Amino acid sequence: MAFRRRTKSYPLFSQEFVIHNHADIGFCLVLCVLIGLMFEVTAKTAFLFILPQYNVSVPTADSETVHYHYGPKDLVTILFYIFITIILHAVVQEYILDKISKRLHLSKVKHSKFNESGQLVVFHLSSVIWCFYVVVTEGYLTNPRSLWEDYPHVYLPFQVKFFYLCQLAYWLHALPELYFQKVRKEEIPRQLQYICLYLVHIAGAYLLNLSRLGLILLLLQYSTEFLFHTARLFYFADENNEKLFNAWAAVFGVTRLFILTLAVLAIGFGLARMENQAFDPERGNFNTLLCRLCVLLLVCAAQAWLMWRFIHSQLRHWREYWNEQSAKRRVPAVPRLPARLIKRESGYHENGVVKAENGTSPRTKKLKSP
Numbered sequence: 001m002a003f004r005r006r007t008k009s010y011p012l013f014s015q016e017f018v019i020h021n022h023a024d025i026g027f028c029l030v031l032c033v034l035i036g037l038m039f040e041v042t043a044k045t046a047f048l049f050i051l052p053q054y055n056v057s058v059p060t061a062d063s064e065t066v067h068y069h070y071g072p073k074d075l076v077t078i079l080f081y082i083f084i085t086i087i088l089h090a091v092v093q094e095y096i097l098d099k100i101s102k103r104l105h106l107s108k109v110k111h112s113k114f115n116e117s118g119q120l121v122v123f124h125l126s127s128v129i130w131c132f133y134v135v136v137t138e139g140y141l142t143n144p145r146s147l148w149e150d151y152p153h154v155y156l157p158f159q160v161k162f163f164y165l166c167q168l169a170y171w172l173h174a175l176p177e178l179y180f181q182k183v184r185k186e187e188i189p190r191q192l193q194y195i196c197l198y199l200v201h202i203a204g205a206y207l208l209n210l211s212r213l214g215l216i217l218l219l220l221q222y223s224t225e226f227l228f229h230t231a232r233l234f235y236f237a238d239e240n241n242e243k244l245f246n247a248w249a250a251v252f253g254v255t256r257l258f259i260l261t262l263a264v265l266a267i268g269f270g271l272a273r274m275e276n277q278a279f280d281p282e283r284g285n286f287n288t289l290l291c292r293l294c295v296l297l298l299v300c301a302a303q304a305w306l307m308w309r310f311i312h313s314q315l316r317h318w319r320e321y322w323n324e325q326s327a328k329r330r331v332p333a334v335p336r337l338p339a340r341l342i343k344r345e346s347g348y349h350e351n352g353v354v355k356a357e358n359g360t361s362p363r364t365k366k367l368k369s370p
Contacts, residue, residue, distance in 0.1 A: 068155065121233060127218070151271060277289075
């Protein structure tokens, strides 16, 4: 199974070999784990990679339901889905983005940004649909009090835990992809910033048992990011198409306001009124004043940083726009050259024959014979 069309071969396990065949290597490792399911000796180890661990039967009014909590074995599951994500990344790049970019004839800088936005559009769209389904089925939208009631939320439904594991796997896979995709050095710091920002927030919500609040905030954030990268793709296809950027600019500020409001409501007011305010890591309880302040400070700092970058970017674009408009106004009009005066013979012309002023045609001069 080859994802790249190779024109030449590279030395085995060399740098270029790993870069051009990293998806094939990941596919072989995933295939080895799946083959392990076929044998009884290795089946338990293979399930450790594929399925979420730490399942617990929780009794309910009607029957028992299976829930999950986190532990060190989750790292093994995340590692397996990192390889799955690398394979899917290569499939999207090879069979969708590369074919579209060849038709657009983009420059190197725009080609790199086009690939980045194309990958994130696919990821954000799938994550928004998946997250919205989880939030609706679990009833977090219809009952906002569930975001902080019965804290700590140690036991998670299967779809909630699996969602968080896949989210962590995707953003961890983005780190080696910077090397595999040969991202330009100028773009690496910017991409590392938002990758680390997502990892800190998702891992924090997962480890501090704030998974319900984290789902709502991710749904809001991913919806805004999906709109931004979609607008970016349309802009690369047609540079005159900037309507989606205006829609994204309006949604961006509203999203920041909603995220801050929900964070303050759930952490600053909801958890502060809970009775079990004690630091107990064994039971998963981190509901103390210091922990709440640290979480709120992290969320507010992240939103303020994003808003500052947004305002700085908008001011720069407006400044460039007005400079272009003023430059167009300063361009002087090109003076018109005076029309050449054509010297005509006396009289006027009629059907190509010169006529005298009295209507008779002038006599032609006779040439003297030598």
